[in-house]
Amino acid sequence: MSKRGNNEGSIYRMADGRWRSAIWLGWKSNTAGKTVPNRKIFTGRTRKEVQDKLTAALRDQQLGVPVIQEKQTTGQFLRWWFEQVARQTVRPKTLKFYDFVLNRHLLPGLGYIPLAKLTPQQVLGFLNERGHRVSERTGRLLSPRSVKHIHRTLCTALSAAVKYGCVARNVAKLVDPPAVPRSEIVFFTVDQARTFLDFARDNRLFALYATVLSLGLRLGEGLGISWADVNLETGRFNVRQSLQRIDAKLYPGKGGLQLVEPKGGYSRRVVTLPAVAVAALRRHLATQEEEKAIAGTRWKGNPWNLVFTSKIGTPLDERKVLARFQSLLAAAGLPQLRLHDLRHSAVAILIAQGVHPKAISELLGHSSVAFTMQVYGHLMEETKRETADKMDEALNPVATSVATKRLEERLN
Secondary structure, three states: OOOOOOOOOEEEEOOOOOEEEEEEEEEEEOOOOOEEEEEEEEEEOOHHHHHHHHHHHHHHHHHOOOOOOOOOEHHHHHHHHHHHHHHHHOOHHHHHHHHHHHHHHHHHHHOOOEHHHOOHHHHHHHHHHHHOOEOOOOOOEOOHHHHHHHHHHHHHHHHHHHHOOOOOOOHHHHOOOOOOOOOOOOOOOHHHHHHHHHHHOOOOOHHHHHHHHHHOOOHHHHHOOEHHHEEOOOOEEEEOOEEEEEOOOOOOOOOEEEEEOOOOHHHOEEEEOOHHHHHHHHHHHHHHHHHHHHHHHHOOOOOOOEOOEOOOOOEOOHHHHHHHHHHHHHHHOOOOOOOOHHHHHHHHHHHHOOOOHHHHHHHHOOOOHHHHHHHHHHHHHHHHHHHHHHHHHHHHHHHHHHHHHHHHHHHO
C-alpha cells in the first residue's frame, strides 16, 4: 500500500493497482444493530481521479451538501421510504395507492438503477414507456392521469431522498408530467338535487345523502360521523374523522373498517348543519332507536357510536352504500353520478346562490381558497356568464321600450 500524500485525505493504492479513498460521514447502525463507522468510498484507476472525487466530496461536506452513498439502488430507497416515511405519515387509502404504484410501476421500471445515478432522462423515458403500456387491469393504455400519479409518487419519494441526504436533487421534479385534460365535473343542478331528495325521502339512508349533499362532505366523512360530534340543538357538526377500509396486508391485525384522520390538515373543521340536514338526522336518530329495539340481542353496535350503521349497528361499507346510491338514481330517473359527485353538487348549488368562494372553501375543508378556485373556478365563471345574461334579459326590454318611446316623440 502506497503512502498517501499531504492533504489528500485517506488515499491509497490497492493490491490490484486501483486507487481508493474514503470520507468519514459519522456513525450508522448495521444489520445486526451495532454502531459502526459510516464512510463513503471512492475507487478509480488513477490517484488523480480518486483525489478529485475526494476533494469534491469534502467541498460538498463543508458547504452542507449531502455526500451521496452510491451503492443504494432506487428500489432499496423506495422500499425504505414506503416503510419508514410513508407508512408513518399518510392515510391508509393513500398508503395502499403508494403500494400499488411502487410494486406495479416504480420498482420494476426504475428499481435496479443506483439512486445516486438516477437521471432526468431515465425518469422521462420511464414515464413515456408507461404511457405506452397496456394496463393489465383494464386492457387499455395507461391514461395521462395515471402516468401523472406515478410521476407524483416518485416526486414525493425523491423529495424525502433529498431531505434525508440520500441525493442532492430531486430529478423527478426536473421532468414535466404528461398534460392531463381537465376532467369534467359532474353534479346535480338545483332542480335535480331537489328531485333526488324528494325521491329519497323514505330511503333508510336519506339522512346520509341529505347531510353529504348539504355540507359537501366526502363519503368517508359522512360514514364516519359520530353522534358525539353532532349537536342537533345548535346545529353544529365537528368533522374530525373518516371511515375507511384498511388493507390487512399493509396493516396486519388492523384490517377492516376503521376511523382515520380526515383528508388533509384543514379537513378537521366545525360546520353548521342546514335545516334540511338537522331534520333528516332527527328522523334518522328515531329510526335507529327503533332498529336497536327490534334487533334486541342481535344489535352489535360499534365502539364509535356512529350515526350511519347497518340495521344491527355495524359500520356501513362504502361499496355497499355506493351500490344503493346508484340503484336509487336509476329508480328516480336521474343521471348516474358517483356519490362523491354530491360534494361537487353542493359546490355548484352554493356558487349558483352567490356564496363567496372563501366560505365554500372552509365548508369543504380545503387548504386554501386558491385550491378551491383551481378545482371549481370554471363553475364560477359560468355563473358570472349566467348573471350577465340575466341582467341582459332584465335590462333589454327597458332599453327597447325607451328607444321606441323616443322615436315616437321625434316622429310626432
